[in-house]
Amino acid sequence: MPKDKHAYDYIVIGSGTAGSVVAARLSEDPTISVLLIEAGPHDRKVEIKMPAGYPALQKTKRDWQLWTEPQTELMDRKLYLPRGKVLGGTGALNGMIYIRGNRLDYDDWAAAGNLGWGYQDVLPYFTKTECNSRLGAPYHGTMGEQPVVDARFVHPMNRAFIEAGQQSGLRFNEDFNGEQQDGVGYYQATILKGERMHTARVLLHPALNRKNLTLWLETTARQLTMVKNRVTGVIVERGKELQTVHANREVILCGGAIHSPYLLLHSGIGPADDLQRLAIPVQQDLAGVGQHMQDHQQYFLGYFSDTRISLNTALGPRNLWNWFVHRSGIFAEIVSGAGGFIRTNAHQDRPQIQFHFVPGIAGDNIHDLKAQPKRDGFMLGLTLLKPQSQGYLKLRSGNPNDAPLLQPNFLTAAEDLKILLDAYETGWDIMHQSALTPYRHQLTKPNNQLSLRSDREQFIRQTLESVYHTVGTCKMGPANDTQAVVDADLRVHGIDCLRIADASVMPDIPAGNVNAPIVMIAEKAAQLILGNMG
Numbered sequence: 001m002p003k004d005k006h007a008y009d010y011i012v013i014g015s016g017t018a019g020s021v022v023a024a025r026l027s028e029d030p031t032i033s034v035l036l037i038e039a040g041p042h043d044r045k046v047e048i049k050m051p052a053g054y055p056a057l058q059k060t061k062r063d064w065q066l067w068t069e070p071q072t073e074l075m076d077r078k079l080y081l082p083r084g085k086v087l088g089g090t091g092a093l094n095g096m097i098y099i100r101g102n103r104l105d106y107d108d109w110a111a112a113g114n115l116g117w118g119y120q121d122v123l124p125y126f127t128k129t130e131c132n133s134r135l136g137a138p139y140h141g142t143m144g145e146q147p148v149v150d151a152r153f154v155h156p157m158n159r160a161f162i163e164a165g166q167q168s169g170l171r172f173n174e175d176f177n178g179e180q181q182d183g184v185g186y187y188q189a190t191i192l193k194g195e196r197m198h199t200a201r202v203l204l205h206p207a208l209n210r211k212n213l214t215l216w217l218e219t220t221a222r223q224l225t226m227v228k229n230r231v232t233g234v235i236v237e238r239g240k241e242l243q244t245v246h247a248n249r250e251v252i253l254c255g256g257a258i259h260s261p262y263l264l265l266h267s268g269i270g271p272a273d274d275l276q277r278l279a280i281p282v283q284q285d286l287a288g289v290g291q292h293m294q295d296h297q298q299y300f301l302g303y304f305s306d307t308r309i310s311l312n313t314a315l316g317p318r319n320l321w322n323w324f325v326h327r328s329g330i331f332a333e334i335v336s337g338a339g340g341f342i343r344t345n346a347h348q349d350r351p352q353i354q355f356h357f358v359p360g361i362a363g364d365n366i367h368d369l370k371a372q373p374k375r376d377g378f379m380l381g382l383t384l385l386k387p388q389s390q391g392y393l394k395l396r397s398g399n400p401n402d403a404p405l406l407q408p409n410f411l412t413a414a415e416d417l418k419i420l421l422d423a424y425e426t427g428w429d430i431m432h433q434s435a436l437t438p439y440r441h442q443l444t445k446p447n448n449q450l451s452l453r454s455d456r457e458q459f460i461r462q463t464l465e466s467v468y469h470t471v472g473t474c475k476m477g478p479a480n481d482t483q484a485v486v487d488a489d490l491r492v493h494g495i496d497c498l499r500i501a502d503a504s505v506m507p508d509i510p511a512g513n514v515n516a517p518i519v520m521i522a523e524k525a526a527q528l529i530l531g532n533m534g
C-alpha cells in the first residue's frame with residue numbers, strides 16, 4: 001500500500017496494450033502498490049466495443065492525431081498515424097488481428113545479444129495471455145485472459161479471397177501463428193461475443209477493484225524525476241495542475257513507440273547534442289532514444305463491386321440491429337478477416353509480404369470516414385514485413401505540448417520498394433482469379449492496369465500508407481550496442497529504477513501485426529520486475 005498518497009511502489013506510465021498488462025500483473029501481488037497513469041479518458045465508447053467501429057475513433061479526442069514529416073520517397077506526402085489516447089491505448093482502436101510474426105524474428109532478437117528473447121523463450125509469454133477458441137498446445141494457450149477467436153460470420157468476399165489465393169497456387173494456412181507462416185487463411189481476432197477484447201478490457205478492468213491498483217485517467221506524465229542516475233518518480237499534469245508522484249521501486253514506461261522516447265527526451269535522457277540544442281539538461285546521453293524507428297507499410301489493389309454486401313454500404317438498420325441486439329453480423333467482426341503471408345523469392349528465409357484483404361473499398365483519403373465511396377468494393381493490402389528503411393523521432397522544442405517530429409523515412413532503402421513491386425504480380429494474380437469474378441466490376445486501385453514496372457512504382461509511391469505498427473525507438477540491446485536503449489531485462493542503460501515495456505523496445509520489427517508481440521513483451525516485463533523484487 002502507498003506509504004503516503006503520493007508514493008507508490010511502481011508507477012506505470014500509459015495504459016495501452018502493454019501498460020494494461022503490466023499494471024494488471026504487478027497488482028496481482030497485494031503487497032505492492034501500483035499507480036497507472038493514462039493521458040486519455042475512459043474506454044466506454046460504442047466505437048471501441050464494436051469491432052468494426054474503430055475507424056470512427058480516428059481524429060477524435062481518443063487519438064493523439066499524429067502526422068509524419070513529408071516523405072521524400074512518397075511524393076512528399078505526410079502520412080497520418082493514429083495512436084490511442086484512451087484507456088487501452090492503441091489497443092482500444094486497432095484492427096484486432098492476432099498475429100505474432102515469424103519465429104525467426106525472435107531468434108534474431110536473441111542473436112543480437114538479447115538473452116531470453118529467442119522464440120522458445122518468448123512462446124510461453126504469448127500463450128500465457130491467450131485463450132484460443134480453436135487451437136491449443138504447443139503454439140497456443142487456452143487458459144489466458146485474452147480471447148483469440150475465429151470469425152463467427154465469414155464474409156463471402158473473404159471466402160472468395162481465400163479461394164482465389166489457392167487458385168493462385170498458395171496453400172491454405174489454418175494457423176499463421178503455428179508451425180508455418182506462409183499461405184492464405186482467415187485471421188483470428190481478439191474478440192469475444194462480438195465485442196473488442198483489448199488488454200484493458202480483459203486484464204485491467206477486472207484488476208481495477210484491487211485496493212493496491214490506482215488508475216489516474218486524463219493525467220499526463222510530463223517528466224521523470226531523478227536523483228543522480230536513479231529515477232525517483234514522475235511529474236504529472238492532472239487537471240491544470242502539476243504534481244510529483246514518488247516511485248518507491250520503479251517507473252515502467254509503457255507510452256508506446258512514440259510517447260515513451262518522447263518522455264525520455266523531455267526528461268533529459270537521449271542524444272546529448274539534440275537535448276543541448278533544446279536547452280534540456282542532459283541526465284543521460286543515450287544516442288538510440290527516438291532512433292531506429294520501423295513500421296510496416298502497405299498499398300492496396302482494389303475493385304468496385306456491384307453487390308450490396310461490402311462494408312461501404314453496410315451502415316444500415318439491419319446490420320446495426322444485428323450488432324446492437326445480437327452482437328453479430330458484419331460489425332461484430334474485424335475489418336480485415338482474411339489474408340496471408342508470402343515470400344517474393346525462394347531465397348527469403350521468411351515471408352516478406354503480408355496480405356490484408358478487406359471486403360470494402362477505401363477512397364483516396366483513407367482516414368476520412370465521410371469521404372469513403374458509397375459504392376461497394378473490395379481491396380487487398382500488400383504489406384512490407386521487414387522494411388530496411390529506418391526513421392527517427394525528435395523533439396521539435398522543449399515545449400511538452402508540441403507534437404514530436406516523426407520521420408519514418410519510408411522507402412529510403414531501395415530493397416523495400418523492390419519487394420513491394422515484386423509482390424504486385426502475386427497480388428494482381430489473386431485479385432483476378434475466378435473465385436473473385438462475381439465481385440469484380442470496376443478496377444479502381446490502380447485506375448488502370450499497369451504493365452510497366454515504372455508505372456507500378458509511381459502508384460506505390462502515390463498510395464503507400466503506414467500500417468501503424470511503429471516500433472523500435474528505444475530498442476533493446478547489450479551495452480556495447482551504441483543504439484540500444486534498454487537491456488534484455490528492459491532496464492534503461494545507465495539509469496536505475498526505470499524500465500520500458502512497449503512497442504519501442506523491439507530490436508527489429510516482427511513479420512506480422514505487432515499487438516500480440518507487445519502483449520508478450522509486457523507479460524515478460526511483469527515477470528522480470530516481480531522476479532527482481534525482494
Ligand SMILES: Cc1cc2nc3c(=O)[nH]c(=O)nc-3n(C[C@H](O)[C@H](O)[C@H](O)COP(=O)(O)OP(=O)(O)OC[C@H]3O[C@@H](n4cnc5c(N)ncnc54)[C@H](O)[C@@H]3O)c2cc1C
Pocket residue numbers: 013014015016017018019037038039040081082083084085086087088089090091092093094095096097098099219220221222254255256257259260263467468469470502503504513514515516518
Ligand atoms: C488503426 C490501427 C489498427 C491496428 N490494427 C492492428 C491489428 O489489427 N493487429 C495488431 O497486432 N496491431 C494493430 N495495430 C497496432 C497495435 O495496436 C499497436 O502497435 C499497439 O497497440 C501499441 O501498444 P503499446 O502498448 O506499445 O502502445 P499504446 O497501446 O499506444 O499505449 C500507449 C498508452 O500510453 C499513453 N500515454 C502516452 N504518453 C503518455 C504520457 N506522457 N502520460 C500518460 N499516458 C501516456 C497513451 O495515451 C496510450 O494509452 C493497429 C494500430 C492502429 C493505429
